[in-house]
Amino acid sequence: MGNLLVATILIIDDERQALALLSEVLKEVGYNTYACDTTDRGLKVLRERHPDLVLLDMEIENSEAIELLNSIREADPEVLVIVTSTFDARSKAEEAVASGAYDFLEKPLEANRVLLAVKNALETKELKKEIKVLKSRGT
Numbered sequence: 001m002g003n004l005l006v007a008t009i010l011i012i013d014d015e016r017q018a019l020a021l022l023s024e025v026l027k028e029v030g031y032n033t034y035a036c037d038t039t040d041r042g043l044k045v046l047r048e049r050h051p052d053l054v055l056l057d058m059e060i061e062n063s064e065a066i067e068l069l070n071s072i073r074e075a076d077p078e079v080l081v082i083v084t085s086t087f088d089a090r091s092k093a094e095e096a097v098a099s100g101a102y103d104f105l106e107k108p109l110e111a112n113r114v115l116l117a118v119k120n121a122l123e124t125k126e127l128k129k130e131i132k133v134l135k136s137r138g139t
Contacts (some may be wrong), residue, residue: 007122008032008049012042013057013084018109022055023110026118039063046075053121055114056101057110058085058092069096084109 013019014037023035035048036042039060046054054072058065065083072081080102085093093098093104102121107111 006030006032007052007118008034009053009055009118010034010036010045010049010051011038011055011114012039013055014038014060015057016055018084018107022109022114025114029115031118039068043071043075046072046079050076051079052125053118054079054081055118056081056083056096058083058096059089066095066099069099069101073100080124080125082121088098088134095119 009031011019011022011026011033013022013035016037019035019037023033026033034045034051037043042054042056045051056065056069056072060068069081069083072079072103081096081100082103082105083093083096083101084105084107090106093101093106097104102124103117105117
């Protein structure tokens, strides 16, 4: 991946307005995005495209959020997941972080906060990759 700005981000959110806004904000700064409004589409894209990061709405219709997070982690154990939710669903988001999500953002989303969380997640992923390489070299 090298340059963090060429990272690919999968957004899974059934609110079309939020999906469009997130995609636009991320594309404006150079990220590639896949926007999916259902969990089935999101999981299909995850398996086919192997994004660097997933932004996941914890309140997506017809979905048990923690099960969905587990499905994402099973499909791609290396992908980092940032969960989003409204204040009302904050406990779900906190449970998701305890279950392995990287971070949680409260809705309504603020562009600067989203961009900072994405940048931090991608830098963390890159550092983990570098550590793995260094360990494999025995240093």
